[in-house]
Amino acid sequence: IRSEAMVELGVVLALSEGRSSEAIDVLELAEALNERVGAPFIHRAHQRQALAEALLAQGKAGQAKAIAESLLAEATEDSVSIPATLMILGRVADSQHEYAQALGYADQVIERIESDLGPEHPLLASPLTNRGLALQHLDRTDDARRAFERSVALRREQAAGGGVGARRRLAEVLINFGNLESSAGDGERAADHYREALTLLPKHDEANRSLLLFNLGVDHQIAGRQEEALANYREALRLAEARYPPSHPRVVGSRLGVGSMLVSLERVPEAREPLERALADWPQELRGSVDEAELCFALAQALRILDGDGERVRALAGDAREIYEGAGLVDEVMRIDSWSKAP
Known part of the structure; x- marks a missing residue:
């Protein structure tokens, strides 16, 4: 009974953001108990599936895959554990x-x-x-x-x-x-899905609500609705800051959204602080990304208006141009070149 309770606790922890290490500790203890009491295969399979999920949440896809593949090898053809194990292997493949x-x-x-x-x-x-x-x-x-x-x-x-x-x-x-509709270019349909999702999530679910508001901000930005985009980015930032550290992608991404919209709305003095802070907190995992290019160019635009042309402005614009060129985004490269030549 204790091992089964520990497995259920491990499952909850594995599905809770930032608690995968605790899940692994609990599930490894449950595995030892299962071995001591000679637990049936279905109980051992449940524990190992949860352990694989926790390892995958930590980015240890190889270990998660090894556990899932060993489970498949042990399972009989009619085992109820097979679909859940295949789902884990699918998530591993997606992560890779x-x-x-x-x-x-x-x-x-x-x-x-x-x-x-x-x-x-x-x-x-x-x-x-x-x-x-x-x-x-x-x-x-x-x-x-x-x-x-x-x-x-x-x-x-x-x-x-x-x-x-x-x-x-x-x-x-x-x-x-x-997200699918947004990537397909149908911002209105995407926004409908996001708005409905917002009505379904509890107020305390800052993680999903901040993601949804950020996505709505992106769609408003693409559609040219800058005031609406700014409002969504600001609320996404408020929720993300309550949940994540300053360098979390959700926080810096929302802060970038706020700053870039303020530049677009010609509210440049307000844009400096969020853009400078986003750059200071920019995480290693986003280095060299298109998002970093957007941040560098937005800050370059703001600084040139506020402080005039200078070495830092040119360096930021150059960094943005290099990233865009590496990503094959010719239109963005041309936009920076045109801006750089403008008086």
Whole structure:
């Protein structure tokens, strides 16, 4: 009983942001207890699946994959542990950008559930979401949309009679669906999904709410609705700061959004502080990214207006240009060149 309780605690910790190390400690203790009492395979499988999830959350995809593959090797063909293990392998493949592999694992799970439980079973929602994510990465937008539509329909049924957890799961699919529509250029449809997701999330869910508001800000920015974008970025920043350290991508990204919109709105004196702070806190994982290029160029524009042309302005613009050129973004390179030559 103690080992089963520890596994359930480990599952909760593994799914909680920033607590994967605690999950691993608890689940390794549970594994030792399972061995002592000779726990049945289904209990040992549950523990190892949770451990794989916790390792994956820590970025240890290789270890997670090894555990999942060993589970598959031990499982009998009719084992109920197989779909969950295939889902883990799919997430590992996704984390390693092996999207065709991730799609294959999702399809195996879908086929098993449809064969055993029917095409409308609620358990299909998760693998359908994973299928949609893989298809999106493979640029199969229409197929991804169909997968998300099926997943949303199933999640809606669960949310209608469920509690906070069911509504959050629906919101998570809607966020993914919104991201797909945004990347496909349909900002209005994306915004509809994001707004609905916001109504489903509890007020204390700063992580998902800040992500949604940031995404809404991006769509407003692309559509030229700068005031709306600024408002969304500011609220996203407020929520992200309450949840994450200053160098977290969610914090610096929202701060960049605030600063860049202030520059676009010609409220340049207000833009200096958020842009300078975003640059000071910029995390190593985002070095050399297109987001860093946007930050450098926005700050260069602000500083030239406030302080005049100078060495730092030219250096920031040069850094932005180099990143854009490396990413093959010719239009952005030309925009910087034109700005640099302007009086």
